[in-house]
Amino acid sequence: MKAVVFSEQGSTEVLQYTDVPKPTLDANEVLVKVEACAVNYLDIHARRNRPEIEAKLRRSDTAHILGSDIAGTIAEIGGAARGVAVADRVVLAPCIPCGVCSDCHSGAENLCDTQELIGFQTNGGYAEYVKAPAVNAIQIPETLSFVNAAAMPIAYLTAWHMLTTRAQLCPGEDVLILGVGGGVGSAGLQIAKLSGARVFATASSDEKLARATKMGADVTINYKDTDFSEIVLDGTDGRGVDVVLEHVGAATWEQSIASLAKNGRLVSCGVTTGNIGEINIRKLYQKQITIMGSALGTVPELRTLVKLAGQGKLEPIIDRTLPLERAHEAHLLLENRKNFGKVVLVNA
Ligand SMILES: [Zn+2]
Missing domain, CATH: 3.40.50.720 (NAD(P)-binding Rossmann-like Domain)
Structure with missing residues (x-):
């Protein structure tokens, strides 16, 4: 599949649009065909100098794929995944909590010490496909576009x-x-x-x-x-x-x-x-x-936001969309604060 990757941190020139293997699924996961992925300022920090990314690049021989705000369609389902079907239109909750600590059990998964952010500790949505736990896939109504859905999770x-x-x-x-x-x-x-x-x-x-x-x-x-x-x-x-x-x-x-x-x-x-x-x-x-x-939010809160956006009560501000291969331009827009609202990468 096509993806925008980097194998060392630095300026926008480290971002490469290239072919990488499609993710392989664990039993509890789904494969999402990415339709839209919004760019966050965190992506810029990750590309430049965040130590977590440096550590990931050092311990793995594969390049990193950014992108935490992802909307798309379910393409494949792991054997133990429940509540999802192929072709479902979904937005991904951006955090993968451990699911077993006391914070997770109390519903405050945003306080989980070992949670991972998609596109940060794991590979993200600057790609044709991304994998995530099935519980992270939240169905979106027909009235909510992929671009608007992708603009929502983190912000x-x-x-x-x-x-x-x-x-x-x-x-x-x-x-x-x-x-x-x-x-x-x-x-x-x-x-x-x-x-x-x-x-x-x-x-x-x-x-x-x-x-x-x-x-x-x-x-x-x-x-x-x-x-x-x-x-x-x-x-x-x-x-x-x-x-x-x-x-x-x-x-x-x-x-x-x-x-x-x-x-x-x-x-x-x-x-x-x-x-x-x-x-x-x-x-x-x-x-x-x-x-x-305050630290990000929870899956029930994201469900409420998706519902409100589907009803037209919230409407994400989209600065522009760019094709995935122009991710470096999206980073420059954010770095130079030229955008008002979200810059969203889309797959052709
Ligand atoms: Zn936890």
């Missing part, structure tokens, strides 16, 4: 788990979404509007903010020009927002905390600008602030 699961499960955002509340032009940010905006919240959104360009306004953002803030917490406080009569969706880290941490109302909740899923942030502990307790972490 929408992350944003849904943050806003709905962790922060428990309620109708009528105010929420601040950082980096609304990115995958998690634009998913967060849609989920927050669906939840009946008023949305403050930040981005680095007026063009991205204009698109956010079209998607329903109530107040937009260009963070390059200003301290966004001042605009948030102005827009809430000095009160602050109930929830902050934070995925930037060190660069925005203090402004994010300063944007919170009394009883406000800050939920964080990422640190693209650095791991360490300070907090004024006196303000934390006086304002009864809650700071919480």
Whole structure:
């Protein structure tokens, strides 16, 4: 089969479109013919320098295949796989949990210490075919295209788990979404509007903010020009927002905390600008602030998201589709932050 692979880490030039053997199935697995695979920023880190990928390349004599957000059709089924049929249209839940630890048994498979991410610890969807446990294959309705389905798992699961499960955002509340032009940010905006919240959104360009306004953002803030917490406080009569969706880290941490109302909740899923942030502990307790972490999401949450997308209540933002062999161009678009929404690779 055709695949985009790399056998050493580096620039986009390490990505090669070539022939590799089709995956062979274990009894509990399915083979999926990949129709669409969305590109994530994690793919760029994996290609450049993530140590987990370096270790995988060192212990294996085969090249690595990226791609964690995958939609396609079931092509083959392992002997012990249940609940799936050949030709089913599916999206793959991106994580493969161990299934036997206490976190997995409690339904919090996103906290499993030994879970593997498809396309990271295992080979992924930058290929004609990918294999995965049958339990990861979630059927998608006819109303949901492969491209839109592939755009959902990581970004929408992350944003849904943050806003709905962790922060428990309620109708009528105010929420601040950082980096609304990115995958998690634009998913967060849609989920927050669906939840009946008023949305403050930040981005680095007026063009991205204009698109956010079209998607329903109530107040937009260009963070390059200003301290966004001042605009948030102005827009809430000095009160602050109930929830902050934070995925930037060190660069925005203090402004994010300063944007919170009394009883406000800050939920964080990422640190693209650095791991360490300070907090004024006196303000934390006086304002009864809650700071919480969030890590991807669960299969039941993905099923809910697929259902909502099938009903047209959530619509992933697609920047563009590119044929699989142009994966390197997709990486350059993300590296240079030229995209608004998802770049999705498709098989011809
Ligand atoms: Zn587990």
